[in-house]
Amino acid sequence: MRIGVSLLNLRLAKMGGFEVFAKQIVELLPKCSKNDEIIFFVNSSNREFVSEKELVIEIPWSENKTNFFRIVEAILPNFKNPINPIIYQQKIDIMLYPHQAMFPIGINVPSVIVVADIQHIFFKKYFKLMDLIFRKLVYDRAIFKCNKIIAISQFTADSLLTNFSLDRNKIEVIHHGFSDSKFNIMNPVAVNEPYIYYPAASFPHKGHRTLFDSFAFLKRNKKIPHKLILSGMRNKFWKKIIKYIDEDIKEHIIDYGFIDYNKxxxxxHKANVVVFPTEFEGFGLPVLEAVQFNKKIICSRLSIFDELGVPKQYQVDFSNQNELYEAIISETPFKLEKKPLSWEDSITRIYNVIKETAI
Structure with a gap:
């Protein structure tokens, strides 16, 4: 079987947790079967993401050119995408689209898409009108056209069933994975004080402003000795967020922005506690990453965190400074109440769905 994997939507250093997931697809999917060929479709901007040892078809388009054709394809459903003949030449039996949008969408072979969330339906206020229109055109079409949907959580699956007329059997729930591999320190950053760590892209729903307000309260009242360390992709919205950091608090906050994953x-590894003040998540990889390093993680009160097994004690209202403080100083050992999948198990389950859908 020849399995095509479209990574044409991948924008390096701009997509947060999806990039982590995509890396696991690239590394582990080819190991699932020696009898199949995995062909990764990339563009000129993300070619480096896939190892030279893998089968790769590079579309000679920049990220901007790829985005242009994505828009054209969304607006013109009958558009003859110039990528289509290239894919047909590879005699692909089935396509995997790991990032919920199918690009190109006009390939007439069985297809599986991975859906992380449908946040644009729940939080329209965080999207520009053109983004909402684009997502509706692209995501809705993909959801109905594909043969199988892999939802990364039961929460996402339930959201799809509530908002779209779908056969429940079309959706398979497969959680992202957990890595218990030994930690190897590479490219360390210099941190010599206790700190709270929040790794997240600067999207509006990630809750940075609420975190800044509560952290400032705790520091001014000398409740905690910690600094607040941040990392993650930074977009235009970040300039608005950091305006809410008061001058007397700035010295206690360090933002590394987008950094190498080893950092x-x-x-x-060095954090005293990890926080996750997000308003919405389809999954929440930082939960499993914190567990990998035996760290306590304090999360918002969301159903997805119940699904992942985060103890109620460590789900708080981040606008309530006392709740956050009590969770930070708690000495109750942190342990997930549900066993996570390994990345190997997660990708193997995805492979099995691909194989079953191709038959």
Whole structure:
């Protein structure tokens, strides 16, 4: 079987947890079967993401050109995408689209898409009108056209069933994975004080402003000795967020922005506590990453964190400074109440869905 994997939507250093997931797809999917060929479709901007040892078809388009054709394809459903003949030449039996949008969408072979969330339906206020229109055109079409949907959580699956007329059997729930591999310190960053760590892209729903307000309260009242360390992709919205950091608090906050994942792991490793004040998540990889490094993680009160097994004691209202403080100083050992999948198990389950869908 020849399995095509479209990574044409991948924008390096701009997509947060999806990039972590995509890396696991690239590394582990080819190991699932020696009898199949995995062909990764990339563009000129993300070619480096896939190892030279893998089968790769590079579309000679920049990220901007790829985005242009994505828009054209969304607006013109009958558009003949110039990528289509390239894919047909590879005699693909089935396509995997790991990031919920199918690009190109006009390939007439069985297809599986991975859906992380449908946040744009729940939080329209965080999206520009053109983004909402684009997502509706692209995501809705993909959800109905594909043969199988892999939802990364039961929460996402339930959201899809509530908002779209779908056969429940079309959706398979497969959680992201957990890595228990030994930690290898590489490219460490210099941190010599106790700190709270928040790894997240600067999207509006990630709750940075609420965290800044509560952290400032705790520091001014000398409740905690910690600094607040941040990392993650930074977009235009970040300039608005950091305006809410008061001058007397700035010295206690360090933002590394987007950094190499080895440095992210080091920051997890040295953190006293990890926080996740998000308003919405389809999954929440920082939960499993914190567990990998035996760290307590304090999360918002969301159903997805119940699904992952985060103890109620460590789900708080981040706008309530006392709740946050009690969770930070708690000496109750942190342990997930549900056993996570390994990345190997997660990707193997995805492979099995691909194989079953191709038959």
């Amino acid at each position: 992210v792991k080091y920051l997890y």
